[in-house]
Amino acid sequence: MKNPGTIETRHSWLPKVKPASLFGWSVVWTLLLLPACVWAQDAATQAMSVEYRDIPGLGSRNVIWVIAQQHLLLAGFVLGVPIFAWVCEIVGWKTKEARYDTLAKEFTKLLTSAYATTALFGGILLFLLIGLYPKLMAYLSDVFFPSFILYCILFLLETVTLYLYWYGWDAMQGNKKGFHLFLGFLLNLFALGIMIVPNAWATFQASPVVVADGTAIDRAWAATWNPTWWPVNIHRLIANVVLGGFICGAYAGIRYLLAASQAEREHYDWMGYVGNFIGVFGMLPLPFAGYWLMREIYQYNQQMGITLMGGFLAWLFILQAMLIGVLFLGANYYFWMGITYRIPGSEQSYKRPILAMLIVLMVCLGVWMTPHSLVASLEEARKMGGTHHPLLGVFGVMSAKMTVANLMILVTFMSFIMYWRAGKQETSGWAKMAKAVMGALLVIAGIAVIVLGVWGYFVPAIIRINYFSVAQVLIVLFIMITFTPLTAVLMKSAKTMTEMVWGRMPIRAAYCLVSNAVMVILLMSLMGYARSSSRVHWHVYGVMRDTSDYAYSPALGYAAAFMSLNTFVFCLLVAFIFWVATMGDKGKKGPERGQPAEEPAKIPMDATPAMAGGAPREGEATPKG
């Protein structure tokens, strides 16, 4: 019997072998396994030398296209929403009006539900890129590794802050509100970092700055500060606000259609208005940012600039004009319907100004959509003397496009001002004078924009780009910056002649909100393709050539089909996310569907605070529960 206290060091079942024979066996096994080691090394070397992998049937590029676009759209939403959710929260905190806080919380709820999906698509994209484009990813990792680490840290911080911001919302009211607002600030700060770090990777591919010497951080820093990094950062930041605003508007539109009570209708009518307002607010400076980006691209590389604006991608900008035009029309249509339906009796008084604005918008859109080279049959081209029309061909160049874009921005801004002033009577003694000055300024601004546009045909391109186009933008910005506070002061003492009624918008207003969101998504998908295709057959422009089977630019029709697919998939994703996010609300809501709706809420006298264009009073117009 063995002593239980001793540990058996050698198993009895093992055969007894001599050390010499063990050595012999080892040599034999080593010799036998040696080829296997070599094969493994070969396999490893082979794996390291794989440049591309494909997904049969689907195509690696197509898969990356869809996943990257979904990730970008989701990320745009996730990074755009905290900006205005935070601003809304600040407004609620400053004005002590709880409805703004409720709205900010509702925006954040949409954000939290989309956040995980965004990260999920980011992960899928990363794995696919590593698997399908190993050579490119190895190169980018080599250049950007320090910023990968930074990105991870920012992502962690963003996630933690978002959890605290969302889950601490109710707990951090009262005297802790200041800390909650600080969390909102941090959330936006980290979100900005999360956006600009990967922007460096993408813009490096288009306008690379390659430094061979220095530390890894030096090289990453040089690559980050490439010529298109900040133009893309600014453009995306604004575009994210637009996307977020219009998607929240669409969400409100759908909830408005599904509303079971008058209180719900009023709340989602207001939320839809705010979403549209945010979208329009972002849309007004967006063309300026886009113009700056294109200018930088052109200056960085003439070839890339011409490919985009004059070469095979030029037709995308006609599609872009159409989509932006529909967006402008949709946003204005919504404002105008707001005047008609929310301010009873005002339809007749605003009919003529609306008609005038509509005509200006349509003429501008007609000019914007007129291509430089017209689509013409052989016979038509012969009659015109080429594909340029001798008269309308002048609409095809940037001077005309910039002019009409500025005028459309001006008209849209005036639509908002008109909506703001609708149903009110100014009481200040200087109101008449102020209105006359504003009218005169508006006319002068419009004429100045047109004169500069026409003059732009007769000066060197550099004068037009550096001075005339900038002057046009500054004129429009001047109008916005002066009219907004002036109108706010005028409205502060204005007498409300007709109360604003929420929850009475027709269903086409809700569809209009949904249409605006779809247009923005299409627009982002379109310009995503344009930005990516401008690199033509380069992974990293001029540095790393695309040698895959997909080193060609897809035809425009094929690309348009993918843009539509991406828009459709994204809409489905967002609908699913929001459906899941609002599942819990159903049990909390007031009357069930089928039961009689509540009586329309009484409209309070002070229900039209400045910038938001009025809002239903707390408790009367927010959903119960």
Next chain:
Amino acid sequence: MKGPLAQTGILLVGMYVFLKFILPLFTAPLPASLIFLYLALTVAAAMIFYTMSGAGLEEFMGPIGRFLTGEGQKGVATTARVMVFMLFPLLVGWQTYTKLAPSDVPPPENRTIHPAPPGEFVGLSNPFQKTQENIMMGKGLYAAFCSPCHGANFDGKGPASVGFNPPPANFGDPGTIAQLQESYLFWRIKKGGVGLPVEGMPWKSAMPRWEVELPDEWIWKIIMGEYDGAGQSPRTWEEEE
């Protein structure tokens, strides 16, 4: 005739007559694609304007809805409705047939007028000073080699221009050389129509490949002369001193 629908109809007919028949009295006729675009915008404008209020929507869409559903219709209106229902599929069928039937008419052109230049031409700058002497030499060379097609007035109306489709470029048009850098013109003159890239094929350019006849110096000076003669300036990123 009254009502939004009638007004829209009149507006559309008026627009069509203006674009199709009146405008060509003063300038070249518009292609069908452009007329369609402007008419579509007119319809959109009318729809937006008339559907801003419930009453407007009813006035605009109501007659269409009632006509299609046959609500309260009698006599001629009923016959018209039946005719529309019969003729509409025939119209669609005819449209489909005309689109699919074999034809010797070439499809509408969708040319890329300004394809991107090859990498080796990007960033080149005119190596010659913009002196009066060089400009005059460029104009002289232009007169000898380019003006037969592009015209003595740089307007694309040289004596040989009538033989070409598309016609030679009009340098006085602000949409041509004024939009381009000198290096672009250098590429186009040097390599001609045959040197154009595959993007935007099929290419139709009778521009000769001047590199076989002219030295680079002459090409650069011709460019100088072209800009000066047409009263245009090349696209640059630096302002001239």
